[in-house]
Amino acid sequence: MKIAVFSSKSYDRHSLMQHNAVFGHELHFFEPRLAPDTVALARGFPGVCVFVNDACTAAVIEDLAQHGTKMIATRSAGYNQIDLAAAARYGITVARVPAYSPNAVSEFTLALILTLGRKIHKAYNRTREFNFEIAGLEGFELRDKTVGVFGTGKIGQMVIRNLSGFGCRILAYDQYPNEAVKQYASYVDGPTFAREADIITLHCPLTPETHHILNEQTLPYLKDGVFIINTSRGALLDTGKVLQFLKNGKIGLLAIDVYEEEADYFYRDLSDKVPTNDELARLLTFPNVLVTSHMAFLTDHALRNIAETTLGNFAEFERSGQCANQVRE
Ligand SMILES: NC(=O)c1ccc[n+]([C@@H]2O[C@H](COP(=O)([O-])OP(=O)(O)OC[C@H]3O[C@@H](n4cnc5c(N)ncnc54)[C@H](O)[C@@H]3O)[C@@H](O)[C@H]2O)c1
Numbered sequence: 393m394k395i396a397v398f399s400s401k402s403y404d405r406h407s408l409m410q411h412n413a414v415f416g417h418e419l420h421f422f423e424p425r426l427a428p429d430t431v432a433l434a435r436g437f438p439g440v441c442v443f444v445n446d447a448c449t450a451a452v453i454e455d456l457a458q459h460g461t462k463m464i465a466t467r468s469a470g471y472n473q474i475d476l477a478a479a480a481r482y483g484i485t486v487a488r489v490p491a492y493s494p495n496a497v498s499e500f501t502l503a504l505i506l507t508l509g510r511k512i513h514k515a516y517n518r519t520r521e522f523n524f525e526i527a528g529l530e531g532f533e534l535r536d537k538t539v540g541v542f543g544t545g546k547i548g549q550m551v552i553r554n555l556s557g558f559g560c561r562i563l564a565y566d567q568y569p570n571e572a573v574k575q576y577a578s579y580v581d582g583p584t585f586a587r588e589a590d591i592i593t594l595h596c597p598l599t600p601e602t603h604h605i606l607n608e609q610t611l612p613y614l615k616d617g618v619f620i621i622n623t624s625r626g627a628l629l630d631t632g633k634v635l636q637f638l639k640n641g642k643i644g645l646l647a648i649d650v651y652e653e654e655a656d657y658f659y660r661d662l663s664d665k666v667p668t669n670d671e672l673a674r675l676l677t678f679p680n681v682l683v684t685s686h687m688a689f690l691t692d693h694a695l696r697n698i699a700e701t702t703l704g705n706f707a708e709f710e711r712s713g714q715c716a717n718q719v720r721e
Contacts, residue, residue, distance in 0.1 A: 393417050393418070393438055393439040393463075393706045393707070393709075393710045394417075394418040394420070394436075394437050394438055394439060395417050395418065395419050395420065395437060395438075395439035395440070395441050395706060396420050396422060396433060396434040396437040396439070396440050396441065397419055397420065397421045397422065397441040398422050398424065398425060398426040398430070398433075398434075398440065398441065398442050398443070398446050399422075399423070399424070399425050399426070399442065399443040399445065399446055399659065400421040400422060400423060401423070401659065403690070403695055404421070404443075404467070404695075405421050407695040407696060407698070407699040408421075408699045408702070408703065410699070411696070411699040411700050411703055412699075412703055414703075415703040415704070415706070415707050417439070417703060417706055417707070420437070425445055425446050425447065425655070426440065426442050426446035426447060426448065426452060427446070427447045427452065428447070428449070428451055428452060428455075431452050431455045431456065432455075434456055434459070434461060435459040435460070436459060436460055437460070437461060438460055438461060438462045438463065439461070439462070439463050439465065439706050440456060440461050440463070440464045440465075441464075441465050441466075441467060441702060441706075442464060442465075442466050442467070442473070442474070443466065443467050443468060444466075444468045444470060444473060444686060445473065445654060445655040445658065445659065445686075446466075446473055447473065447655070448464060448473055448474040448475060448479075449475055449478070450475045450477075450478035453474075453475055453478040453479055453482055453484060454478065454482060456482075456484065457482035457483065457484055461484060462483075462484060462485065462709070463484065463485045463486075463487065463705075463706060463709050463715070464479065464484055464485075464486050464487075465486075465487045465488070465702050465705045465706055465715075466486070466487070466488050466489070467489060467698045467702050468488060468489060468689070468698075469488060469489055469490060469491065469492065469546075470488075470597055470598065470624075470625060471486065471488050471719050472597065472598045472599075472625060474486055474719075476719065476720060476721040477721050480720070480721060485709055485715060485718055486718065486719050486720075487705040487709070487715045487717045487718050487719065488705075488717055488719050489697070489698050489701040489702060489705075489717065490701075490717055491546045492689070492694045492697035492698045492701060493689070493691060493693050493694035493697055494546040494547045494549070494550040495550055495691075495693070496688060496689050496690070496691040496693065496694040497547045497550075497595075497623055497688040497689060498547055498550035498551045498553075498554050499554065499691075500623060500649065500684075500687070500688035501547075501551050501593055501595075501621055501623050501688065502551070502554050502555070504621050504623070504647035504649070504682060504684070505534070505539075505591065505593070505619070505621060505647070507647070507682060508619065508645045508647050508680070508682050509531050509532055509534070509619070509645070510529075510531035511528075511529045511530075511531055513682055514528070514529060514679065515529055534555070534558035534559065534560040535558060535559035535560055536560075537560045537561070537590040537591055538560065538561040538562075538563060538588050538589050538590050538591070539555055539560050539561070539562050539563070539589065539590070539591045539592075539593065540562075540563045540564075540565065540585050540586075540588070540589030540591065540592045540593070541555075541562065541563070541564050541565070541577065541593055541595060542565050542566075542585070542592060542593065542594045542595060542596055542605075543565075543566055543594065543595035543596030543597075543624070544564050544565075544566040544569070544570050544573045544577075544579075544595070545566075545595065545596075547595045547623075547624075548564070548566070548573075548595035548596075549570060549572060549573055551593060551595060552564065552573055552576050552577045553576060555576075556576040556577075562576055562577035562578070563577060563578055563579075563580050563584070563585055563588060563589055564577040564578065564579045564580070565579065565580065565581075565582060565585045566579070566596075583613065586610070586613040586614050587613065587614075587615070588615070589614070589615065589618065590615055590617075590618065590619060591618070591619040591620075591621070592614065592618060592619070592620050592621070593620075593621040593622075593623070594606075594620075594621065594622045594623070594624045594628050595623070595624055596624060596628070597624065597625065598624070598625035598627050598628060602628055603627050603628070604627065604628070604629070604630040605628050605629075606620065606628065606629045606630065606633075606634065607630040607633055608630065608633045608636075611633060611634070611637045611642060611643070612642070614642065614643075616641070616642060616644075617641065617642075617643075617644030617645075618642070618643055618644060619643075619644055619645035619646075619647075620634075620643055620645070620646050620647070621646075621647045621648075622647070622648045622649065622650055623648075623649040623650065623688045624650060625650050626648070626650040626651040626652035626653070626654050627652040628650075629648070629652070631651065631652055631653075631671050631675070632671065634646065635671060635674055635675065638675075638678055638680070638681065644680060645680045645681075646675075646678070646680065646681045646682070647681075647682040647684075648675075648681075648682070648683055648684075649683075649684045649685075649686055649687060649688045650686050651672060651675075651683070653669060653671070653672070654685070654686060656669070657669065657672065657685075658685040658686050659685065659686070701717065705717050
């Protein structure tokens with residue numbers, strides 16, 4: 393299939409081209425995000441391949457449909473960037489990569505917990521300046537903590553398994569509890585989860601129900617000094633309120649790999665620009681906040697799986713008009 397690949401970086405090009413030897417698609421790589429002002433690039437492409445920050449809005453989808461696009465495949469598990477109702481209206485099939493490597497995101501989550509928990513980000517900067525003082529770098533041990541895992545799907549389950557080696561108490565919350573999780577964690581109700589977790593890590597998708605799930609109403613119920621990790625989707629947190637609760641100490645530590653307005657910033661080198669987003673700029677001033685740019689997925693293993701599944705999604709659709717990894721509203 394002739395496929396327009398948007399938001400393509402060097403690592404996407406490398407892994408997709410390597411695996412395309414088997415599939416033989418005609419791949420055209422475009423570095424910009426798919427958005428109203430770039431959608432013209434996709435004209436005449438039956439296949440459009442996107443990533444987490446491409447704006448597959450109703451207007452973009454209408455334009456794609458009018459110019460021959462039949463399938464949109466995202467190189468991600470999450471698909472909240474795609475207006476599924478519009479895709480259905482215009483007869484465009486949408487597919488995703490349901491599970492490319494829960495290990496990648498889980499291990500990154502653990503890395504964030506350990507980095508902030510042991511102040512490795514500060515130690516790294518100190519020693520680079522020949523400052524070998526360790527006062528102020530006191531950390532904590534996970535065996536003394538209760539960790540709450542919110543969402544026990546593929547990634548949440550892996551986080552729980554990985555955490556189990558540290559000897560911490562693990563609480564789990566999900567609308568659909570999973571038997572396998574009960575070996576390592578206890579499912580509790582929402583109020584118990586909020587009240588007892590020292591560390592909360594979010595592993596649910598972004599839906600209307602989970603949008604700003606940590607907000608002005610819910611944050612006060614958490615433990616004082618709670619450590620929050622978000623590697624799922626930025627809009628699970630109400631960033632303005634999170635800043636307020638960081639300032640008053642309710643949130644003691646925050647690690648985020650995702651940010652609700654990341655589409656305008658992440659995956660770009662803006663180091664020579666004046667910061668224009670006050671919330672993001674403010675977040676980056678806190679010594680107890682760690683921000684990474686949506687990279688929890690970025691391992692060699694995951695890139696391999698993403699490339700194989702994405703190219704396979706297009707091939708299956710081209711062959712049969714169906715796709716097992718199709719997502720619907
Ligand atoms: N940072 C990254 O690089 C990266 C990479 C992959 C995935 N993700 C994010 O991680 C999320 C989780 O991925 P996954 O593969 O584990 O998904 P999954 O679908 O396997 O699991 C999600 C779990 O969340 C639960 N859930 C949904 N709504 C809920 C609610 N309102 N309350 C409680 N639980 C709820 C579901 O029941 C399910 O068990 C994705 O949606 C995506 O947003 C981020």
